[in-house]
Amino acid sequence: MKRILQHKLHILCLYFGLLLLCTSVSCHAPELQENKDLSGLGKTVQTQEPGNNHSESKKSNEDGTVKTEKPVSEEKPGVMTAELLDQKPNELGEIMILMYHEIGYLEAEWTRTPENFRRDLETLYEQGYRAVPLMDFVKGNIDIPAGTSPVVFTFDDGNKGNFYYEENESELKPASDCAVGIMEDFYQEKPDFGLAATFFIYYPNPFRESQHIEKKLNYLVSKGFEIGNHTHGHADLSRLNSNEIQRELALHVQKTQEYVAKCEINSLALPYGSYPKKSSNFLLEGSFDGTAYKNEAVLLVGANPSVSPFHEKFNVSRLPRIRASEMKTEGVGLYDWLDYFQRHPDKRYVSDGDPRYVTAPKSHSNFLNEPALGEKKARFYPD
């Protein structure tokens, strides 16, 4: 009797032992592993890469034995593959915000010929740059393939060469030699380059064809281009008081919205690059005559690339721009910086191709501004 009881006790122990073992194994099984806080909000999110089945599949062989097949891709979300590390992603690297003015003839300090502008696009494309909208850059929503670098295009003053219509055409379309036409044609040819630019215009006559203002502004917005504030009348803000500054910025928004209802104006390029002496607070927010404005980016003239939007030194109130010119650039024009990034690839922002993560070499980890991550997660790899 005693032996039977002992035997039953053994079986019972064995049963519970097995149960414990199963529970602990399943807790560590990869397919049940939850991702760490992807949301950044203290929530755990269970994700699965599309088309990436992590569970093992079992197949019967012809001889009847069961063979366990591992899935071809073992990639798990967030894990940095050797392929990705080969691209040397650095999302804490520097980004060029290019500043153009006129596109036309003759080439000058503030004028780029259509031929030279096309060459700029081709060179940027070949060197792995991709166009991203200014607002996406500022918010850190940079969604370009792994190994490529963002570049931001801006045009100041609303000169005619930015956007004019082909003459003698029954249907109005951007001329093939204006900035909009050139960028659209290039995008047709190289869709992966992207189509993005911000036009910083002022009034009364942006793009210098008064009969087409409404049509042009609506066209730009419909194509995903951004319209930016360059003050209402190209004012030198360093000479104005706080009321006058608010007037200049609010009137621009009011006027633009008369042409394009609900058009969002959330960036400002300072005319002459001049910063107000005291009232700089009103560059970001203010109101005049019932119109409020809010700028999420203030652009200087500058001479150097911007730090990454995830970098602790990123300052939306003072974003530097690079002169996209080859004349009088004093060694800090577009081609000087292209050359610099060729010689110092470690300085350049290089995408990891995954908008959920901010990836950089470990040596850059001290520069991370954690609040800028939002819902993204940072990950670092040894240099």
Ligand SMILES: [Zn+2]
């Ligand atoms: Zn200007």
